[in-house]
Amino acid sequence: MKTVACYNIKGGVGKTATAVNLAYLAAQAGIRTLVWDLDPQAAASYYFRVKAKVKKGSRGLIQGKRTLDDAIKGTDFELLDLVPADFSYRNMDLLLEDWKKPERKIHKLLKPLADDYDLVILDCPPSISLFTENVFYTADYLLVPTIPTTLSLRTLQQLLKFYKKEDLDESAILPFFSMVDLRKSLHKIIIQNPPKVLPQFLQTHIPYASEIEQMGIQRAPLSEYASASRAGKAYHDLWSEIYPLLHNCPG
Numbered sequence: 421m422k423t424v425a426c427y428n429i430k431g432g433v434g435k436t437a438t439a440v441n442l443a444y445l446a447a448q449a450g451i452r453t454l455v456w457d458l459d460p461q462a463a464a465s466y467y468f469r470v471k472a473k474v475k476k477g478s479r480g481l482i483q484g485k486r487t488l489d490d491a492i493k494g495t496d497f498e499l500l501d502l503v504p505a506d507f508s509y510r511n512m513d514l515l516l517e518d519w520k521k522p523e524r525k526i527h528k529l530l531k532p533l534a535d536d537y538d539l540v541i542l543d544c545p546p547s548i549s550l551f552t553e554n555v556f557y558t559a560d561y562l563l564v565p566t567i568p569t570t571l572s573l574r575t576l577q578q579l580l581k582f583y584k585k586e587d588l589d590e591s592a593i594l595p596f597f598s599m600v601d602l603r604k605s606l607h608k609i610i611i612q613n614p615p616k617v618l619p620q621f622l623q624t625h626i627p628y629a630s631e632i633e634q635m636g637i638q639r640a641p642l643s644e645y646a647s648a649s650r651a652g653k654a655y656h657d658l659w660s661e662i663y664p665l666l667h668n669c670p671g
Contacts, residue, residue: 462505477508565598
C-alpha cells in the first residue's frame with residue numbers, strides 16, 4: 421500500500437481538487453483507493469457526497485476507541501472509499517501531544533488497511549504542526565500544488581527546510597504548478613525558470629479553470645463531467661506522471 425499526501429503550508433492552492441481527481445483516476449485504473457479527508461473544512465467529503473462526521477471524532481481514533489476501518493464510507497465510485505472529515509480534527513494536535521511517538525500515530529492507524537487498499541490519498545489541512553508531521557512521516561510521496569508566485573515558492577522553500585531539519589527524505593516532495601494562468605507574465609516566467617534551489621517540479625501544470633471551481637456545484641470529480649476539458653486532461657497527465665511511482669499498484 422502506497423500513501424500519497426496532497427499538502428501545502430498555504431491554503432487555496434488546489435490540494436483537495438488534486439486529491440479528489442487523482443483518487444478518482446486511480447480507482448478508474450483498477451486501484452483500490454482510499455481518501456482520508458484530514459481537513460476540518462471537509463471539502464473532499466463534500467465533493468464525494470459523504471457527511472463530514474466520524475463517530476467519536478478524532479479522540480476516538482487517536483485513543484483507539486474506534487478503528488479507522490470503522491470510519492470508512494463508500495463513495496459513488498467503485499474501488500474508491502473515503503474516511504470523512506470531522507470538525508474535531510482541528511484538535512488533533514492537542515490529542516497527539518499526550519501520545520507516545522505522536523508523529524507515528526497516523527501511520528499506525530493506516531497500517532491495518534494494507535491488505536484492503538493499494539493506495540491511500542491524504543487530503544491535508546494547510547499548516548505545519550504535530551498533526552502534519554504525522555503526514556510527513558506517513559506519506560511515501562508529498563504532492564505539493566504550488567501557484568507560480570513568489571510567496572508560494574517561498575512556502576515550498578519553508579517545507580524543504582523543515583524536511584532537511586527533521587532529516588526526512590526530500591526526494592518524497594513532488595511539487596507541481598497549479599492554478600496556472602499563462603496570461604500572467606509572472607506565472608510564465610516562474611514556470612519557464614523555476615528556482616534551482618527547489619526540488620524538481622513535475623511536468624504537468626494544472627490550469628486555473630472554471631471547470632475545477634464547478635466541482636463544488638457538481639459535487640463530483642472533474643472527469644465525471646468535464647473530462648475533455650483542459651483541466652480534465654491536465655489531471656490525467658498528472659496521474660500519468662505519478663502512477664509509475666506506485667510500484668505495488670495493479671494495472
